[in-house]
Amino acid sequence: MNGGFRSVHPSVALLYYAGLLLFAMLLFHPLYLLTELTAVAILLLLQGQGRPLLRGLPFYLLMAGSVAVLNPLFSHRGSHILFYFLDQPITLEAILYGLMMMVVLLTLFIVFISYNYTVTTDKFMYLFAAAAPKSALLTLMAIRFVPLFQRRLHQITLIQRIRGIDVGTGNLRKRMRDGMTLLKVLLTWSLEEALQTADSMKARGFGLRKRSAYAIYKLDRRDVALLAILAVCGLIVLGGWLQGYGKIEIYPRMKPVQFGGGEATCFIGFCLFALTPLWLEGREKWLWRSSQRNVYLSATPIKTGPHLMSSRSR
Amino acid sequence: MNEGEFVVLLGPSGCGKTTLLRHLKRELTPVGTTAGVIRYKGQLLSELPAESAAGEIGMVFQNPDAQIVMDTVWHELAFAMENMGLEPAVMRSRLAEISGLFGLEPLLYRSVHELSGGQKQLLNLASVLLLQPKLLLLDEPTSQLDPVAAREFIQILHRLNQEMSMTIIISEHRLEEVLPLADRVLLLTGGQLRAEGTPRDMVRRVGEEQLWPHLAYLPAAARLFLALSPDIDRAAEAPVPLTVRDGKRWLQETLPHLAALERNNGKAATGAQEAGPHTQPEAAVMSCREVTFRYRKDGPEVLKKLSLSLYPGELLMLMGGNGAGKSTLLQLLAGLAKPQRGKVEMNKGLTAGYLAQNPLLYFSQDTVQEELEHMAHYAGMTEQTAREEIAALLGVFQLREVLQSHPQDISGGQQQQTALAMVLLLKPDILLLDEPTKGLDPGAKEKLAALLQLLRDRGMSILIVTHDVEFAASYATRCAMLFDGGITAESPPERFFGANFFYTTAVNRMVRDWLPEALTVEEVARTWSNSVSRS
Known part of the structure; x- marks a missing residue:
């Protein structure tokens, strides 16, 4: 499951998602937002993540949909009043703004789903460690404790029930006291073990000198090229944004949307940025499909002409 | 200590092995007053x-997890x-x-908690070796491992010693495998060097100088040698056997009475069989019928249609490989989990006490005394009976001197005994113990065995899950094997181990050609003296 976009260096993936996140918040323009939404959704589908996406969809739609509904109810800015609801004016601008907010939220949600799938915790920690080795080490050790403590607490709960310390029975006061006791057992045990961990770290020379970082990911030429493409496209979009492209104005009065040459450059840059992983993923799909179709000839091509052995013996 | 030496430290728990090793590792030198000097390469x-x-x-x-x-594995290594x-x-x-x-x-990208204990310890060793050490110190590295993993670990140490000429100092309780590999053995007692020498010298000296309490540390072959060979033989500089192979060879060469022994035993064996199978259809105190258990809905079946009965007053030892589901079965019997199918039945009015592998799980108070009192209170005893009961238990377990200590500060054996005392305060009729011999030195094991005998005399039935073949062979009344989610073999130890070829005691592997049912040195010695006195 590590082909396509997941096989790129973590820094490429991080740049991509950081860019998407930034653009989703900066570019308040339906065309850009819908392009981004579609691009990430297709990426997820290509990666075979349709099912988790579908499972979460009702929740996301509810969240985002409620924004779309609530915004016109609370915001009464804008000049086109459509009708009155409970004596409150409902404006066209507020409805459009709500819809836009809905798209922004949906985009953010879907970007996060994709991010979680592509940039796993260890990839992120790998990048983080390169930037801040000490804090990264600390974070890693802390992260490891969460599932560890969960497993231990489960064991402790099971055993302490034998001696009547159980959060499932008794009145509230007793339950709370028992809960604290269980936590105390967990802490004493874990602290005691932490002493041994500290010994083991010291025995292996922790803190003697500046730590280096072991690299499991290699930045290859494709990754460098991707980084360059993403950076250039991102800069084009940012430049466009500074020039005032990629924004529509709704409040206080909707302005007609214009699509000129500058806007087109900005949008093309944005498309290139958002669609790059799709290209990678699509090529991966194509690669495997075509490799199935291929009929391999004998690996050693047959050469015509006099044979090596016979020619020498001559 | 010379370069390339393989040195074994032995001695009872608390004799200063760990302290000595820590002194050799500068970063871990304990706080305290130190006298004397330690030199490394003359420095x-x-x-x-x-x-x-x-x-x-x-x-x-010692502890594979805590280190x-x-x-992830690659990160730990790095x-x-x-x-x-x-x-x-x-x-x-x-x-x-x-x-x-x-x-x-294949493990490189795995999460550490998915590994078995043996794999974890191997990972710890590998991580240390990556710094290319010249001297390797190991503090009871195999005490928390099952026998198979322990043997593999020790084989790797042997390879490092032989192939890289790495100097190794190891402290151990389980000497069956280590001792034959050692160049030198140091015996520590009470913080002092009691004896030193090659393994063979040590065996001789243990035999001659009445260091009998340390007899239990020796490998089975050496113990058999000491038990069977007359004094003259010992003086005659016969090579002391240390491994099963040498032991068997020595038996073949030096025992002219073997033929007599064999004949004699033939009678004894038929006699034993006439005495009848132990499993008379007595009413079981506890039984499970066709129990099937999974941890998760889509998880694998840990137990498959397993049936097992525990009869009154017996000591049943349940054995099986790592992850065979032994601990799971014990938890089901203790009522800590419910099987998806099948039934666990107990006679009316009986209760079961369960002692988990890790005694730390039982402690929640600040002193041993408070622990026991809390438990007595929970068991619904009046203060008077509680005091008497606790006093009696303290006497039996010899825990008086640690009564005011924090449960985390006492030794592993004492922790286990405290936990067991706590379980006993509930007055169970059936005792379920999970790996009680793990990490114990031979002395503590004997103490535990005596204790179990005492409890059985008081009418308790005991089920123990263990990896320890020697312990099971010496003390069990019945043995069972758990494999692939079910009980595959179930019989008294003599027949259980006699029928096994690999999974049996070292003594049995040595003498099985002559005495197929002899499992311990004592049994062999008894048969031996019988045959001598008759001939």
Whole structure:
């Protein structure tokens, strides 16, 4: 499951998602937002993540949909009043703004789903460690404790029930006291073990000198090229944004949307940025499909002409 | 200590083995008053540069879990090298080397908690070896491992010693495998060096100098040798056998009475069979019928239609490989989990007490005394009976001197006994113990066995889950084997182990050609003296 976009260096993936996140918040323009939404959704589908996406969809739609509904109810800015609801004016601008907010939220949600799938915790920690080795080490050790403590607490709960310390029975006061006791057992045990961990770290020379970082990911030429493409496209979009492209104005009065040459450059840059992983993923799909179709000839091509052995013996 | 030596430290728990090893590793030198000097390559250990002290002297500890810092295998391996600030290219090649040597490659991207105890300990060793140490210190590294994993671990140490000429100092309780590999053995008692020599010398000296309490540390072959050979033989400088192979050869060569022994035993064996199978259809105190258990809905079946009965007053030892579901079965019997199918039945009015592998799980108070009192209170005793009951238990378990200590501060054996005393305060009729011999020295094991006998005399039925073949062979009344989710064999120890070829005691493997049902040195010695007196 590590082909396509997941096989790129973590820094490429991080740049991509950081860019998407930034653009989703900066570019308040339906065309850009819908392009981004579609691009990430297709990426997820290509990666075979349709099912988790579908499972979460009702929740996301509810969240985002409620924004779309609530915004016109609370915001009464804008000049086109459509009708009155409970004596409150409902404006066209507020409805459009709500819809836009809905798209922004949906985009953010879907970007996060994709991010979680592509940039796993260890990839992120790998990048983080390169930037801040000490804090990264600390974070890693802390992260490891969460599932560890969960497993231990489960064991402790099971055993302490034998001696009547159980959060499932008794009145509230007793339950709370028992809960604290269980936590105390967990802490004493874990602290005691932490002493041994500290010994083991010291025995292996922790803190003697500046730590280096072991690299499991290699930045290859494709990754460098991707980084360059993403950076250039991102800069084009940012430049466009500074020039005032990629924004529509709704409040206080909707302005007609214009699509000129500058806007087109900005949008093309944005498309290139958002669609790059799709290209990678699509090529991966194509690669495997075509490799199935291929009929391999004998690996050693047959050469015509006099044979090596016979020619020498001559 | 010379370069390339393989030194074994032995002695009872608390004799100073760990303290000695820690003194040899500068970073871990205990706080306290120290006298005397330690030199490493002619240099005072305290004057060694910090990096060579960390890198050239590696240490592996007892508890496989506590030593691990990172959460994935590759990161844990890289940890030591990262500390030393090595170049990525150097790290990569060293990692490749060590993965090849230890076969860690398939595990490289696994999460650490998925590994078995043996794999974890191997990982710890590998992580230390990545700094390319010259001296390796190991503090009871196999005490928490099952016998198979322990043997593998020790084989790797042997290879390191033989192939890399690495100096190894190891402290151990389980000497069956280590002693034949050792160049030198040091016996520590009470913080002092009691004896020193090659393994064969040590066996002789234990035999001659009445160091009898340490007899239990010796491998089975050596103990058999000491028990069977007359004094003249011992003086005659016969090579002391240390392994099963040598032991068997020695038996073949030096015992002219073997034929008589064999004939004699033939009678004894038929006699034993006439006495009838132990499993008379008595009413079982506890039984499970066709129990099937899974941890998760889509998980694998840990137990498959398993049936097992426990009869009154017996000591049933349940054996089986790692992850065979032994602990799970015990939890089901204790009522801590419910099987999806099948039934666990107990006679009316009886209760079961369960002692988990890790005694730390039982403690929640600040002193041993408070623990016991809390438990007595929960059991619904009046203060008077509680005091009497606790006093009686303290006497039996010899826990008086640690009564005011924190449960975390006492030794592993004492922790286990405290936990067991707590379970006993509930007055169970059936006792379920999970690996009670793990990490215990031979002395503590004998104490435990005596205790179990005492409890059985009081009418308790005991079920023990264990890896310890020798312990089961010596003390069980019945043995059972758990494999592939079911009970595959179930009989008294003599027949259980007699029928096994590999999974049996070292003594049995030596004498099985003549005495197929003899499991312990004592049994062989008894048969032997019988045959001598008759002939």
